[in-house]
Amino acid sequence: MARVVNYEQKIEDIKAKIEKKTEELKNLKADLAKLEDAKTKTDFKVLNEYLAGKGIAPDEALGKLKELYGE
Numbered sequence: 851m852a853r854v855v856n857y858e859q860k861i862e863d864i865k866a867k868i869e870k871k872t873e874e875l876k877n878l879k880a881d882l883a884k885l886e887d888a889k890t891k892t893d894f895k896v897l898n899e900y901l902a903g904k905g906i907a908p909d910e911a912l913g914k915l916k917e918l919y920g921e
Contacts, residue, residue, distance in 0.1 A: 901911055 898908070901908060
């Protein structure tokens, strides 16, 4: 006896899974953006503290970097 397959239900199930994964991916991308932003802020803070500790002005450091690496 042939088995009856409900294609419509299977299609809807797969579409629902795609929708759920799309939303999960969107949330992960938002989390990633927040973490990258937090890391950038932390890196800049560390850099500024280092420059201040060495008595180097930020524009002086930037000028030196441009000399070494170009604009």
